[in-house]
Amino acid sequence: MNSNTKVCAIVVTYNRKELLIECLKSLEKQDPLLSIYLVDNASTDGTPELLLEDGYIDELPPVNWDQEWERKYNHNHLTLYYLKLKENTGGAGGFYEGLKRAYKEGYDWFWLMDDDSEPTKDCLSSLIEYKDAKNVSGLCSKVLGVDNSIITASRGYFNFEGIPLQEYVPEESYQNQCLEIDMCSFVGLLVPENAVKRIGFPNKDFFIHADDLDYSIRLREIGRILLITSSTIIHKDEYSKKSFEKRRIYRKSKRYPYNQLWLNYFYPRNITWIGVKYGKNRLRLYFEVMIKLLGIIMGIIIYDDHKIRRINFVKEAYIDGLKGNFDNKKPKKLLYD
Numbered sequence: 001m002n003s004n005t006k007v008c009a010i011v012v013t014y015n016r017k018e019l020l021i022e023c024l025k026s027l028e029k030q031d032p033l034l035s036i037y038l039v040d041n042a043s044t045d046g047t048p049e050l051l052l053e054d055g056y057i058d059e060l061p062p063v064n065w066d067q068e069w070e071r072k073y074n075h076n077h078l079t080l081y082y083l084k085l086k087e088n089t090g091g092a093g094g095f096y097e098g099l100k101r102a103y104k105e106g107y108d109w110f111w112l113m114d115d116d117s118e119p120t121k122d123c124l125s126s127l128i129e130y131k132d133a134k135n136v137s138g139l140c141s142k143v144l145g146v147d148n149s150i151i152t153a154s155r156g157y158f159n160f161e162g163i164p165l166q167e168y169v170p171e172e173s174y175q176n177q178c179l180e181i182d183m184c185s186f187v188g189l190l191v192p193e194n195a196v197k198r199i200g201f202p203n204k205d206f207f208i209h210a211d212d213l214d215y216s217i218r219l220r221e222i223g224r225i226l227l228i229t230s231s232t233i234i235h236k237d238e239y240s241k242k243s244f245e246k247r248r249i250y251r252k253s254k255r256y257p258y259n260q261l262w263l264n265y266f267y268p269r270n271i272t273w274i275g276v277k278y279g280k281n282r283l284r285l286y287f288e289v290m291i292k293l294l295g296i297i298m299g300i301i302i303y304d305d306h307k308i309r310r311i312n313f314v315k316e317a318y319i320d321g322l323k324g325n326f327d328n329k330k331p332k333k334l335l336y337d
Contacts, residue, residue: 007034008107012094013115014041017050020115030124035079039098041088057082090207099201112186116236126231127190137195137223140184141231156183160280162288179227183216188233205326210270265317265331272321
């Protein structure tokens with residue numbers, strides 16, 4: 001790898017301090033050394049204290065500080081920018097803010113990284129070998145789960161005929177060393193400076209979910225996204241652990257507890273909005289939204305508590321996607337006010 005290539009990893013975290021430290025330690029092992037822009041979405045689990053204990057930062061944010069707090073540190077010859085936001089802006093808001101600020105520092109490449117990701121030692125060097133490939137707007141790694149199985153959902157191709165809007169890269173395709181794909185999650189998406197200059201930053205209004213799909217669409221409009229299968233990153237996928245299974249009439253269904261349900265508003269809203277903006281068949285989109293909504297409502301009737309509120313909640317998520325309403329405080333109001 002060209003040692004003159006300046007790379008900055010953008011890591012967004014919220015209340016996952018142990019996973020964050022594992023992520024940071026794996027980033028320290030990359031060759032050559034990179035910089036890190038760490039965006040803390042107002043964590044309340046002692047994240048700054050653990051960062052201080054492990055030597056990543058030299059001081060704690062002031063107690064009861066209600067403003068953004070940013071510092072630059074050197075840790076084992078690694079430059080780390082630590083930004084603690086005053087409120088949780090979701091992954092989308094965090095990546096927006098981190099990439100916007102890191103871009104001003106003059107880096108050549110930006111590596112977008114969830115805090116539950118762990119790149120293997122040669123992950124970055126394997127990616128950067130392709131930095132001079134023709135018309136590249138993004139590079140990404142093969143994603144493995146903690147059981148070493150390929151997580152195919154992290155990489156995909158567009159399908160703008162309806163919902164879902166992407167099809168996953170099949171596992172057999174990973175036998176190829178390099179694949180041109182359409183969509184890459186923010187589990188290790190490496191983006192060149194010239195692409196950021198042209199398309200800007202992730203859409204902060206999304207809060208969470210599908211912000212990576214939207215950004216991939218914009219990247220593909222200006223160039224190619226390459227999946228490099230010799231580069232590997234582990235994704236611990238903490239979000240999926242919030243669900244549980246219920247059985248009714250000999251059938252199992254994945255369900256979410258009511259106190260975590262507000263997080264499920266963002267995917268249907270955001271994916272529907274993307275479908276409205278980029279989809280090729282509006283009538284098919286409306287039909288598939290209706291079918292999906294009816295299926296979810298049936299599941300709520302069969303399995304869940306708080307049935308009326310849950311039904312109204314999911315209905316509003318799809319309606320807001322169709323209308324392009326981005327009020328990220330709305331899901332909690334729908335459920336808990």
